[in-house]
Amino acid sequence: MNATDSVFQSYGRCCRNEQFFKDFYDFFMDSSDEIRQRFVNTDMAAQRHLLRNGIMQLILVARGMSDRKLRALGESHNRHNFNINPDWYQLWLNALMKAVDRHDPEYDRDLDAQWREVLRPGIELIRGAY
Secondary structure, three states: OOHHHHHHHHHHHHOOOOHHHHHHHHHHHHOOHHHHHHOOOOOHHHHHHHHHHHHHHHHHHHOOOOOHHHHHHHHHHOOOOOOOOOOHHHHHHHHHHHHHHHHOOOOOHHHHHHHHHHHHHHHHHHHHOO
16 A cells, blocks of 8 residues: 555544544644634634645645645745744644544554655645745
8 A cells, every 4th residue: 555545544544533633733732822822713613624624635635636725725824814834834744643643543653654755745835835
């Protein structure tokens, strides 16, 4: 099985429990006071829905789908719109991997590396729009 298939299946296991997305945001907000402040007045249920779709887009692009939606995400997160600091994407990825570790019973160091490898190009595309 290739890395994108492994990550796709891992994500499926994680998505079985809505707590995965809640845990991600707990980990992500705990990584920085600045990030925590960004979510003070956020509808977190809606935000978790956006996260669910965003992660899927990253995986689907890695599997060969058009990157059009990721480019739009990069545009919405650039300095002229949401102004998401490019350094925060590493914190985002680290929080995601903590959540995967907690929710995927098949998580191990190899799967962690696969997740990072599969998501890296899409994350870089988004960061590059800053």
